[in-house]
Amino acid sequence: MKSPLRNLLAMTAAGIGIILALPIIVVALPFWIVALLTSSIARALEPRFVTWKEIIEYYPAIGWKPRPNLDTHHLSDDVFRMTTDGEGWRGKSTVSESHIVVLGDSFAFGYGVDDKDFFANVNPTFRIKAIGASGYNMVQEFLWLERLSPLLQGKLVVWLIYFGNDLYENLVPDMYGYRMPFVRQLDGTREWEIVTSHVGPAKWPFVDTLDTVGVKYYQKLAELCGPTFLSARAYPACAYLIQKGRDICKQVGAKLVVVSIPDITQLSQSGRKRLASLAPDPETFDPELPDRKVRETCTNLGVPFVALKDHLELSDYKESDCHWNQKGHRRVAELLTVLYRQHMFQESPTSER
């Protein structure tokens, strides 16, 4: 008998509760209507965008590359229109006809901006070809440099190094399960080698599933800003790749310039504080260390180096994404023009600023 009585009491209480909840329903109505209409109209206005999987394809030894002949929309902080050429690269120019070839990751790919705002398309009289894809590490970029080297004679090659993940990911075999080439130190020596033997289309089985919002990368960047085990490996690995890149450029008669891209956290006081809080030893935390180390490497190798932190500011980055906004792309385009004039038409010091 307990159950029917309980049901009856609960139903009665719920009936009174519904009467009490009526004002909530009335007040909520405008919010529901606005939310419903706004989302319906937004869906109708916004172009259909494709996912990351739809814009890349498997590529032997390198892991992945953007699909060729894309003309589609993709989503970062907002929907952006992107096109790729017959090889899968963004930018109107081709490698052969370009003045500058830019190697890099998603920054070189122009992630998050429309074609018209992409740094390689900003100045139509100055031809820039960007060879880059989202998630690339420096090893993948070097392998493209090697493959494209026959086309690079007389060109300025700008190698973008993003401190947010490039230095760390040079040492790991996958990115969120996508297999990618990496560098490893030969046992008992100071020599390094590039490993591609594991690269294939299948998912890498050992994926760090805990990190999906980039927290891991900030921890790694914080480790790179101090004397840690990671930094003791990451900087020599980076130096190895730059040296190999320099040698290839020298062989084919191209000029290599290394340009470092700071993560947005490195540009603000609050960001640096956040990084320091993630560092294994906040006492030895030095946000300038990545630039200093790479500059030192470049100076030793006779490769010009530019730290973009001296040229960019917070307002050049997106608010809710780690990439550059339209203004940032314009600044980078201007800087590339200056670099070209400096290094292709006159003698210049080996290290900038």
Added chain:
Amino acid sequence: MITLPHPPRRAWLVSFWLTISILLGLMLVGVLSLISPHWPVLSLMLTLGLLVPGVVWPQAVGKPYRAWNRLARTFGRGARLLLTGICFCVIVVAGRTGSFLRLSRPHSQETLWLPRKTLESSTYLHQHDAPTRESGGKSWIRNYIWWARQSGNLWTVSLLPFLILLRTVEPEVRSTYPANIYTLF
């Protein structure tokens, strides 16, 4: 369901402004048509004028968009508090008929051990001695009713209207980074 995504994309800003302008316009037309037949035309023109800034400069709509969202979140907080309060009252009233649990002290020599049968492996995550089944996002109401019947807690169905209302006043959660930057396999 009552809040709008944050940070907003361009299309959402435009869409929000269109919605607000159209709703305001309709209200104006309705009210002013009662006063004079000429006023609705003027209010229609006003509405069109109001539409322009949001469509041409969506970034300018950022502030009203954020303000609306703040208002919706504040309302949502209050509504959730009230609705959970009502749910609590319903549970208390139902509880007046007694509990399945033994809440009194045992007599001396009396054991409190109860015979139990083995649970199904599917109940491992929900060990309330009732069978469960996979619950998809959309069919949760059906699953909830099914669970209430199977577990002998039919009275909990009376909480359903409040649970539905609670769901609609939940704020929208969105991570800082879009999920599909590097979608997994």
